[in-house]
Amino acid sequence: MNVLKLISWELDRVKKSYLILVGILLLLQFGWLGAFLWRQNATYEEMRLEGMTGYTVSFINYIGSTIFTLSVGVAIVAMIFFSVWIWYRDFQGRGMFMMRLLTIPTGRMELFVAKFVTVMMLILGLFAIQWMALFLQYQLFSAWLNAKMIPLQGSFERAIQFDYLAMMYPESGFNFLVHQVLIAFVVLALFTFVLVERGLWQRTLWSPFLAICVVSGLIALPTFLIIYFDRYLFMDEQIGLFGLALIGMVFGLTLLSRRFLSKKMSV
Amino acid sequence: MIEVLGVKKRYRNKQVIEDVSFTANKGEITCLIGLNGTGKSTILKGIMGLTPFDQGNVLIDGKPIDLNTVAFVPDHSTFPIHFSIEQCEAFMRDFYPKFDPKLFARLVDEFKLFPEDKLRELSKGTLAKVNLALGIAQDPDYLLLDEPFSGIDVFSKEQIVELFSSDIMEDRGVLITTHEIDDIEYLVDKAVMLNRGRIVREFDVEDVRFIHGKSIVDVMREEYGA
Amino acid sequence: MIIQFNTRSPVYIQVVDYFKKKMALGELKAGEEMPSRRELATELKINPNTVQKAFKEMEEQQLITTERNRPSRVTTDDHVLKRIRTELVDEAVAVFVESIQELDVTMDELVSKIKRQYGEGNLDDRGTGS
Incomplete structure (x- = not known):
């Protein structure tokens, strides 16, 4: 019972930072998607004016791009940092909340389990958000290209087999x-x-x-x-x-x- | 009874606690006296398992410590400063099974605290009272207090002293550390004096007054030459 | 109720002395209820164990009587109350005499000084107790 309370306690404490992280990730990805599509559109127009054909765009171009990779990198670094910070945070300052946590009568391993579960929940949460975001991004991506009548190559299923994304999918x-x-x-x-x-x-x-x-x-x-x-x-x-x-x-x-x-x- | 048996502790190259043994009884107020930086806090933390001793042993009523029966009140708040008193209480209720909200409410009342106040807004004396209230409301058999009077205002001191002679403390064993005895001279049953990491005196305060006509301060003067 | 404690003599004895004085002066009358131990500890800001010890001492000296689960009462024994008074006066005189002897004062000089300091007239009414 105490573990559950501790988990909810930990989640509550990290809630704000976590939402900020998610916000940054989504902003980065959707912002970049907009810029990416706008640029593809410009290139396509240019080539069409010069009479060149056969220009295609694939979703892999987007998720293989530096900025998208960067956004995933930010998430990974943030989670590594958090796994360490979730402990160090409690050692901060003269007050040391850790003193309080260590004198909770029900035992210290519950603390360990609670912090562990919290980190795993946050990571799984990021996975879930990324799944949904990526799917949405693909919908936007294909809708935009269709609207501009730019030929789309490959499928969502193919794209997400790309490189490290295989880990998420x-x-x-x-x-x-x-x-x-x-x-x-x-x-x-x-x-x-x-x-x-x-x-x-x-x-x-x-x-x-x-x-x-x-x-x-x-x-x-x-x-x-x-x-x-x-x-x-x-x-x-x-x-x-x-x-x-x-x-x-x-x-x-x-x-x-x-x-x-x-x-x-x-x- | 709290039994501290032959404990030792080393920091870097300094033997902070050489070889310390003493006892503190239930229903009595025992005062661990020592000049600043002589390892008093380390001993309390060691009893609580917050800083492990290198050697030696601590028994509470003959058994290893059960955190349900012993509460520790350090000389600073262990809650984040953005917490309000209410939030501290909520935390204690959640995680300390013996925490007694009624007792806490009574202490809040007696100390004239405002539950919605945030810790960062409080004076040192008020903070000390909050810490003490959170400790006592755990309804422990033994209460360890680290320098509860150092650096706090006269009125907070008085309120805390009054608490020690009230029914709230009845039947609890109290172990207090201090470097100045004045405030609690008349409260203490037993004094344990620490010097250079060793216990140099352990005595019943009234006995020493009766037999030798000496106050605690007199004995301190002998030991520390102050 | 305020007692100016001396840190060098046992607190419980000082508490006992305090009550003796009150009884001798009649502020606490024979058979009157004593304050509870708990109240007293809080009021004097001293250890409850010390108050407990003081009450035990007073019971042993038969100054108070305690029946099970009832508040303690001042003794109704007149002899005891008188004895307290003698005791207190004797003690005070002993202290006084000891310190005055060091000064090498003659009895005549002493008596005349006491008379003057004490205030004429008062001396005759008092000091005849015991």
């Missing part, structure tokens, strides 16, 4: 799940980094580096193992080994986080 539910697990893993690693850094015995300027070493070491070791065994194994075995290593790492990171959060944390 996976081929199957299973793929989607795999992607989310990987994202969750990254969030977990970031959390572990913060907690190790905050719980180190002597907190100095070197703590962050030490914490990075601990966390990356924990991830690197199994990764090297996989790379090493890779060439001796068949596809199925590779996947199995990868899954095993992932479970191992998740286990390791969670235990480390738990130890540092409940026994080592110092405010």
Whole structure:
């Protein structure tokens, strides 16, 4: 019950920044879409006047453009930043809200779970918003080109197979799940980094580096193992080994986080 | 009873707490006295598990700490400054199962607080009262107070002192840290004196008055040479 | 009710002395109800445990009597009340004599000075108690 309350508490606190982020993303994308279409239109007109034909536009031109990529980059960076900030925020200032949070009687792991779920919810939220936005953008895109009678190449389905967008529009539910697990893993690693850094015995300027070493070491070791065994194994075995290593790492990171959060944390 | 057993703590190259053991009883007011920067706050935080000790152990009624029975009131607010008193209360109600809104309302009344005030608008004395109210309303068996009187105005001090001799504190064990005893000389049952990371005296205040004719300040003068 | 406490002697004894004085002066009459311990602690701004100790001391000296679940009352025993008065006077005189002896004053000089300071006339009515 407390976890739910904590989640709603965390969501409430981040609500404003999150809406601003979503606003920036949508503004960037729709603004750019307008500029993009206007430019296509101008080029098309120019070519038509010069008597050239065969000019086509594809939705991939839009989503492959620098600015669209940039907007997705902003979202990713924002989420990475937030995964760390959701903890550091509470250590800010002399007051230290973290003191309050750590003395909540129901246990510190609930705090961990709540913050984790909050970050994942925000990320999934961004996915959902991006899905809808992209679909809407395609509708606008095709409607505009149709109206201007500019030939449209390719389909929405083809376009979203493009590059990194495959992550957002996976081929199957299973793929989607795999992607989310990987994202969750990254969030977990970031959390572990913060907690190790905050719980180190002597907190100095070197703590962050030490914490990075601990966390990356924990991830690197199994990764090297996989790379090493890779060439001796068949596809199925590779996947199995990868899954095993992932479970191992998740286990390791969670235990480390738990130890540092409940026994080592110092405010 | 709070039992602090052989705790040690090191910061960087400094052994802040050398080897500290003492007890604080339920239903009594125990005062942890020490000059500034002698590790009093560290001991309270250590008892709460907010700063782990390097060595040693803390038992509350013979068991490891249960946060339902011990409340900690630091010398600053732990809520974001844009919070109102009401919002702090809402948070406490949500996450502290034993939080008693009736008791809180009574304290708000006695301290003459305005629930809609934001923390950033409050004077140091009023903030201290808010913190104390939030701590006591957790209805704890033990209450740890870090320097509740430092830097606050005379009237807030008086109100807080009055609270200690009222029924609100009945049967609770209180552990207070302070570097100046004047304000609470008559409230304290037991004094524990800390110097250079060690306990140098632990005594029943009335006994020392009765047997040696000494006030707490007299004993402090002996220890700290001030 | 204000007591100017001395930090060097036990607070509970000072509380007991305070009540003795009130009884001796008749401000608290025989059989009168004592204030509750809780009220007293709050009013004097002292530790409730100290008040508890003071009441226990007063009970032992038979200054007050406490029946189960009732407020304590000043004793109705006349002997006790008289004893308090003697005690207080003796104590005050002892303190006075000790400090005056250091000054090496003759009895005659002392008596005449007391008479003058005390205010003529008053001396005759008072001081005959016990």
